[in-house]
Amino acid sequence: MNWITNVVRPKIRSILRRETPENLWIKCPDSGQLVFYKDVESNQFVIPGSNYHMRMGAVARLKSIFDNETWFDVAVPDVTPDPLKFRDERKYVDRIKDARAKTNLNDSVKVGYGKLEGAPAVVVVQDFDFMGGSLGMAAGEAIVKGLELAVEKRSPCIVFAASGGARMQEGILSLMQLPRTTVAVQILREAKLPYIVVLTNPTTGGVTASYAMLGDVQIAEPGALIGFAGARVIEQTIREKLPEGFQRAEYLKDHGMIDMVVHRHELRPTLARLCRLLMKAPAVEVQAPKSAPADALPPPDPAVIAAPPA
Structure with missing residues (x-):
């Protein structure tokens, strides 16, 4: 009986257990609401229901x-x-x-x-x-x-x-x-x-x-x-x-x-x-293309600018 309890059952649990990420859910400090982390991340880390800014x-x-x-x-x-x-x-x-x-x-x-x-x-x-x-x-x-x-x-x-x-x-x-x-x-x-x-x-x-x-x-x-x-x-x-x-x-x-x-x-x-x-600059019409064109950024200065982030 001890062999079944101490060896078999833990092995079965380890096979059936699913690894759950620690940050899968976020609890809103204001309302206590539980929200998916991905939903908060896609909402610029603002809780959708309470508008609490994380x-x-x-x-x-x-x-x-x-x-x-x-x-x-x-x-x-x-x-x-x-x-x-x-x-x-x-x-x-x-x-x-x-x-x-x-x-x-x-x-x-x-x-x-x-x-x-x-x-x-x-x-x-x-x-x-x-x-x-x-x-x-x-x-x-x-x-x-x-x-x-x-x-x-x-x-x-x-x-x-x-x-x-x-x-x-x-x-x-x-x-x-x-x-x-x-x-x-x-x-x-x-x-x-x-x-x-x-x-x-x-x-x-x-x-x-x-x-x-x-x-x-x-x-x-x-x-x-x-x-x-x-x-x-x-x-x-x-x-x-x-x-x-x-x-x-x-x-x-x-x-x-x-x-x-x-x-x-x-x-x-x-x-x-x-x-x-x-800056006393004129208003511009904003466009948001999916991919950045080659001239989307100001020319870098090697003395002060590092490589773009990965």
């Missing part, structure tokens, strides 16, 4: 913005991977390795150069899945590089912010990225080129205290958490109960902190219109 990876974000889902990856200068030899429960270098394996990104910021409704644009995207989108030396270099490339190419720069703040494992070197990125934004502004920021969920900490709130136009996705300190810290400091919806995109728009709250499905045409307006 977090969107850097590559998926670039695909949703650029024409024909095609762009050039911008090469970013290398930095010292662990300047402080930091260690808490684990080594910092091990955390970086795990984050790179999880996201297939070098760091929390990815920069792309391509066309948005026929016009060249530089798009800088933070990926929250990479150590909470934290701002370290590599991320700071990527943001500065994107802003410098926009000046060089005389094109708008669009930044998608998603971060928990500065990266503590890099200490003061992380905090130095706040003034560095602010200076780079000022250089773009002196060149009279548009700087548009899209605040996604969440955008907090030192990122909010620097380049994320310096846009010529401040856009936010619906329901995005935007702030510097957490709500609980603020309540303990001022000893008052905060109003409902405090630090959410809609609340900030009502109180003049941001300009627009735009649904993700409307984000691409909205950004294209803003770029044309701020």
Whole structure:
């Protein structure tokens, strides 16, 4: 009897068992609705029933913005991977390795150069899945590089912010990225080129205290958490109960902190219109062919552009 129970039955179960992907279903944090992952992915990671905006990876974000889902990856200068030899429960270098394996990104910021409704644009995207989108030396270099490339190419720069703040494992070197990125934004502004920021969920900490709130136009996705300190810290400091919806995109728009709250499905045409307006470019008739023609992208610069993504 033990042989049947311990050997035969497990073998039968292993034969009949079907492997189910872990992300086959997604549960909406707002309504609790269960949705197929493929349905959410095809809907730009917006839950169809509740319109809840899930977090969107850097590559998926670039695909949703650029024409024909095609762009050039911008090469970013290398930095010292662990300047402080930091260690808490684990080594910092091990955390970086795990984050790179999880996201297939070098760091929390990815920069792309391509066309948005026929016009060249530089798009800088933070990926929250990479150590909470934290701002370290590599991320700071990527943001500065994107802003410098926009000046060089005389094109708008669009930044998608998603971060928990500065990266503590890099200490003061992380905090130095706040003034560095602010200076780079000022250089773009002196060149009279548009700087548009899209605040996604969440955008907090030192990122909010620097380049994320310096846009010529401040856009936010619906329901995005935007702030510097957490709500609980603020309540303990001022000893008052905060109003409902405090630090959410809609609340900030009502109180003049941001300009627009735009649904993700409307984000691409909205950004294209803003770029044309701020660049004083004429309106164009948008066509979306299935395959990208040979001249669909601006000519690459070998000094700053890497190979197109696989």
